[in-house]
């Protein structure tokens with residue numbers, strides 16, 4: 013039987029705004045995610061992160077537990093948790109998308125503040141990104 017897949021979206025407040033911390037998260041994600049079958053997209057706002065994680069159930073839960081404990085952000089709030097049959101971002105081990113550099117960007121997010129985003133808005137953002145990127 014095929015492994016069950018799930019998607020998680022959370023928003024969090026950045027505590028470390030340095031480039032070094034982003035580079036480190038980028039390197040770690042690209043090292044770890046492929047071997048775990050995890051894919052997704054991390055939106056980097058001025059004060060916040062909005063991350064979409066997907067992959068095999070247990071792998072996503074494991075990673076999300078680690079991420080919640082990471083001191084480079086705080087107030088991690090889960091917006092979405094769903095079992096799915098297919099991935100949305102199957103070819104991205106973790107797409108890093110700075111908020112000021114997004115083709116899909118709109119006024120609501122131009123400030124790079126994702127903290128007040130509603131679950132439905134967050135889901136829509138990732139679906140739009142997927143459409144823009146994959147045509």
Ligand SMILES: Cc1cc2nc3c(=O)[nH]c(=O)nc-3n(C[C@H](O)[C@H](O)[C@H](O)COP(=O)(O)O)c2cc1C
Nearest residue numbers: 037040041044045054061063078079082084085106
């Ligand atoms: C906003 C944010 C997103 C992250 N995304 C990932 C990720 O997609 N994959 C990953 O392995 N670690 C990610 N991390 C890092 C984890 O919290 C943790 O430091 C890392 O998984 C530990 O990896 P290691 O066990 O190989 O040292 C993220 C951290 C933050 C703050």
